[in-house]
Amino acid sequence: MPIVRQHFSICATKLLLIMMSGSTQMGVPKTSALSTVAKTPKVIDSHLHVWANTEESKAFPYIVEPPDSLKDTSSTAALLEQMKEAGVDG
Numbered sequence: 001m002p003i004v005r006q007h008f009s010i011c012a013t014k015l016l017l018i019m020m021s022g023s024t025q026m027g028v029p030k031t032s033a034l035s036t037v038a039k040t041p042k043v044i045d046s047h048l049h050v051w052a053n054t055e056e057s058k059a060f061p062y063i064v065e066p067p068d069s070l071k072d073t074s075s076t077a078a079l080l081e082q083m084k085e086a087g088v089d090g
Helices: 004-021 031-037 076-086
Strands: none
Touching: none
């Protein structure tokens, strides 16, 4: 039987939960490094739209120019700064 993505995801999640619980099931010690991760969750923004700023777009021109309001406010540098200010880790 081939492993489908859903089955893999369920098994991986169960294993991660066992490891994070500090259980000694499957030989995972209670002092696992994963138990530390659970105490300090990371803030992740999983959906970004990045636009080249005015300087970057000279080297990498747009086929269709984006609205002016996006060019310099949604560049890589601008988004990294906004993420830092908002406490986003990645």
